[in-house]
Amino acid sequence: MHEVVVISGKGGTGKTSLTGAFAHLAENKIICDLDVDAPDLHILLSPDLARTEDFYSGREAVIDNSRCQMCGTCLDMCQYRAVSFDGGKYFIDPLRCEGCKVCVSFCPDEAIDFPERYCGKWFMSSTRFGTMIHARLFPGAENSGRLVTLLRNQAREKAKQEGKDLILCDGAPGIGCPVISSLSGTNLAVVVTEPTLSGLHDLQRVAELCSHFKIKVAVVINKFDLNSEQSREIEKYCREKGFELAGNIPYDPEFTTAMVDKKVVTEVQNTKVGQEVRKIWAQVLELL
């Protein structure tokens, strides 16, 4: 079983457009959208939802004002400034509450409830390219890392059931908790960058993260002709660090046109970018 994750560090470099095309080209796979915070892959793949599940994770503290004796212990002990005193009552701001249970445990009047937190939904769907596992974290919700892990485990189980040998994942931007969770168990991280100062800066951080977890990196430079000098800088950096260069994609509005038509770029006949993306996918398969 191979597991490939497409990430980028910087947002908006073309992760999802490329993952969508890979989903079209790859055989015998499960597709997984691990960008649970702002998922977009479903826009290209138009999934038919076959199964919907609620995602609960962690708990949140809620003061029952009828039991509260107003001692203020919760306010004193909260490290997250989630407790406020307003209009003669104590309140906990759910967006600041970390779910640590300290106020619940130390409240002398047992006036703080600690219900489970309903954080989002996850889905198993069918698409024209095969089974897709995806999710939707509610705005402002926490624990995206746990949801990423859940999706990944579901994808592994489904792959086993259906006899698939590849899990193809669209990842999140950044280098924090959802990205770290998405790297666990990955054979190859395809890092999509762009020839800008920000693109290189962010590539360096996310590639360093992959090295930290000993995960092989293959770099794709999207819109490489936007600034050829910067593209050469990125190639030089990759060679120095021993990261594979999986290929370059020229700037082409076809990506956006395909997106508006809810298609992936390789489904559009006879485009130059489509050919480049096919070569890149062949290269990715070589690296597995």
Added chain:
Amino acid sequence: MLISIASGKGGTGKTTVSASLAAIWDGPVTAVDLDVEEPNLHLFLNPQVESEEKVYLSVPEVDESKCNLCRECSNLCQFKAINVMGSTILTFPEMCHGCGGCMAICPENAISWGRRELGTLSRGKTGPNNFLMGSLRVGEAMSPPLMRAVKERLAMDLTERPGDAIIDAPPGVSCPAVCAVMDTDFILLVTEPTPFGFHDFKLAVEAFAPFKKPMAAVINRSGLGDNSVEAFCRENNIPVLVHIPFDKDIAGAYSRGRVIADLNPGLKSLFVQLAESIKEMGAGGRDA
């Protein structure tokens, strides 16, 4: 006034807008990079960094000679950061959220504060303006604690030297983005008129509307994609303050780390107009 520049989708131009606004802002302003996972604002503003300090999270350290393995701490901990295995107590500092519960509950006073490095806080000057940036340590999963440290520093600086702040927020709509946007007085959403941009823009509006702060949009790469964002903004009374044209020269200048308000008088006046609209709307928000 604290102005957060947010987006939902990554790569829509948050940093481009933040850098240009800071460059043309009339009056004292601090440019703040709260996209701590992938901070890029410094690449455009080239600040003279005056101080750099490491930021730490307080995590438990156990004095094993005092610990009697009562498990009060591990029963309280919601993050599996402290646990008793056989006859040893183990801590997992990378899992710790720094709530302080274990230390407060330990009947033997066996726990004291150690620390985990979260990243770096940099302060400096960009022209006459202050500059503040958080940069997450590569491998660190949690960005909100470092973001909170940057916000606290900003609040202290603004008490000493009152002024406005332009805050470059991380992408997405989960805990890091919410942490950046909450406590600001004005939310500016930068989007692009593509299906992905539109989808994530709606998520951002849903996530940030509960803060009941003045909120407005900038449409970047105007001319690309379709008109869905524009129509949605009209229906939901979200003013579109300016359109930044889709232009290869702007993309090229961005790739070289240029502040685009400096490119030509037309772009400069576009950002001056944006700043004026923000100030007007912000003043209205305070009166309301």
